[in-house]
Every structure is written in structure tokens, then in C-alpha cells.
Amino acid sequence: MTEYVTSADGTRIAFDREGAGPPVILVDGAFQFRAFDPATAELQRLLAERGFEVVRYDRRGRGESPADPPITLAQTLDDLRALVDELTEGTDDAVALVGNSSGGSIALAAAAAGLPVSKLVVFEVPLDEELGTDGADSLAGLREHLAAGDADATIRYFMHGMPPEWVEGARRSDAWPVMTGLAASLEPDTESLAWTQSAARSALWAGIAAPTLVLVGTETLDVMRPAAESLVANLPHAELREIEASDHRWEPRSMALTIAEFLVG
Structure with missing residues (x-):
């Protein structure tokens, strides 16, 4: 319940x-x-x-x-x-x-x-690497995509470091519309990873x-x-x-x- x-x-x-x-x-x-x-x-x-x-x-x-x-x-x-x-x-x-x-x-x-x-x-x-900038760069890029309002592009950006077959498989699946609906909620994931390099x-x-x-x-x-x-x-x-x-x-x-x-x- x-x-x-x-x-x-x-x-x-x-x-x-x-x-x-x-x-x-x-x-x-x-x-x-x-x-x-x-x-x-x-x-x-x-x-x-x-x-x-x-x-x-x-x-x-x-x-x-x-x-x-x-x-x-x-x-x-x-x-x-x-x-x-x-x-x-x-x-x-x-x-x-x-x-x-x-x-x-x-x-x-x-x-x-x-x-x-x-x-x-x-x-x-x-x-990513300790004290690196990958996380902060990813967070800035994600926020830019979110501000642009293109959920499809945002999810593709978020998944850019994953194996290409994962991304393509997700895009062809019934799950893709659900994933694009979660775009705004991915910011804390990216922010928390940036924090680990801060x-x-x-x-x-x-x-x-x-x-x-x-x-x-x-x-x-x-x-x-x-x-x-x-x-x-x-x-x-x-x-x-x-x-x-x-x-x-x-x-x-x-x-x-x-x-x-x-x-x-």
C-alpha cells in the first residue's frame, strides 16, 4: 500500500x-x-x-x-x-x-x-577520476539540455558514456517514453556524482x-x-x-x- x-x-x-x-x-x-x-x-x-x-x-x-x-x-x-x-x-x-x-x-x-x-x-x-572535472562537466551539460526542453536529447546526453548498444536498445524499446519522462529527475544523479569529485x-x-x-x-x-x-x-x-x-x-x-x-x- x-x-x-x-x-x-x-x-x-x-x-x-x-x-x-x-x-x-x-x-x-x-x-x-x-x-x-x-x-x-x-x-x-x-x-x-x-x-x-x-x-x-x-x-x-x-x-x-x-x-x-x-x-x-x-x-x-x-x-x-x-x-x-x-x-x-x-x-x-x-x-x-x-x-x-x-x-x-x-x-x-x-x-x-x-x-x-x-x-x-x-x-x-x-x-570517475578523483578530483576530476567529468562530473561537473556532465552536470553543466545535463542542465543545458534540460533547459532546452528536449527530453529525448537529454536522455541521449545522459547515456552518452554508456555502451552504444545500451542506448540504441533503450531507444528501440517501449521503455523509452518512460525514460524521457524522467529527464528532470536525473539531475540529482548527475549532481551526486559531480559531488564525489568536488x-x-x-x-x-x-x-x-x-x-x-x-x-x-x-x-x-x-x-x-x-x-x-x-x-x-x-x-x-x-x-x-x-x-x-x-x-x-x-x-x-x-x-x-x-x-x-x-x-x-
Whole structure:
């Protein structure tokens, strides 16, 4: 059943929860929301079966959480804070965050901003070179495309670093109209990745006390393993684990078992 929390600026954020136990929030990456991503819905169910209260929400500008652009990383963190407050109301509890892809960089930003995070799990955060300008350049370009109002061109721009066959496959699929409808909501994804290059990572993440599990697929894009190693090298309490996954996609049951083992441990 869909529930709602109200973010700091009055925007309603839709979510559903499943299970009972320590609270976990799934933080989606680009193009994901509850009605469009059955694999994460299955992950939610499997984690709930393993003794967690698992929340999946529609990020601002997606699904049942409509919002006017521009959509910023600061607003996205406010939305997460509202969900954390809902789950921990009247207690001193903290919440585990599980971030997929650019959802992982959003989860890192949330932890660095001081949200009460018990543990972090991130899967294949697509980091570029530390202290590089790629992220800032991508953010500026994305904002230019959004301002021009061409959603099709915006999505093609956002996907420009991905394998060409991924882009072409998406354009030929029934999913493309849904993806173009999410264009404005991609700004926080890009902004969070730019943030990871905004200072030395050891300084940027020094305040993240939560134990962190960094996951990378057995078959993955060239950028992902160096990115995972950078996360482990610069987070205070992080470990790297390889998981059966390919083409930036994971299998829900294997993912759930890995996450549950880490959260319980």
C-alpha cells in the first residue's frame, strides 16, 4: 500500500514498506521507480522475508512523487531525511541505506550530510577520476539540455558514456517514453556524482562512520572496479565484495542474501 511523507518544501514522496525489523531504505539510481523496476521490488520482498522493514520509494519527479523542476540533490536528501524521520519516529534508531548505481552516490551524500545511517550498501557507483572535472562537466551539460526542453536529447546526453548498444536498445524499446519522462529527475544523479569529485574523497567522506559494503559485479564495465576500489580506499569503514552480476545488473536473490548477511553481521 502506498504511503506518503512530506519533504521540507512540501513535496509528497510516495513509498511502500514491507516486513518488520531493522529499517532499510532502497535508494534507486537513474531511471528506476516502483512501477518500472520489478527487480528492485523483488529485492525488497526478499529482504523483508529475511527480517527487515524495507522501504522502496519513488524519488522526486518519478512515479507517484511528482515535482516541478529543477530537481536538486539537496531536495533529494531532504526527501530521504523525511523518510528516515518516518521510520525512526520516537526512537534513536538509524536506517540502513542500499544504493544502486547513482543511487549509491546519493546514499553516500546522505550519510556525509549527517543522516542517521546504520550501514551502507552500494552497488557499482560509476565514479570517475578523483578530483576530476567529468562530473561537473556532465552536470553543466545535463542542465543545458534540460533547459532546452528536449527530453529525448537529454536522455541521449545522459547515456552518452554508456555502451552504444545500451542506448540504441533503450531507444528501440517501449521503455523509452518512460525514460524521457524522467529527464528532470536525473539531475540529482548527475549532481551526486559531480559531488564525489568536488574534494579529496578521504576528506569528503571522513565523517561517514557507517560500515559500508561496496559491491561490484563479476562481469562489469571497465570503470566499475576502479570506482569500487576508490570507495574502499577512502571510506573509513568499507569492504569490497564481488557479486554475481553483469552489464550493471544484479540478480535479486543473490543480492538479497549478500545484503542481509552484511546487515546482520
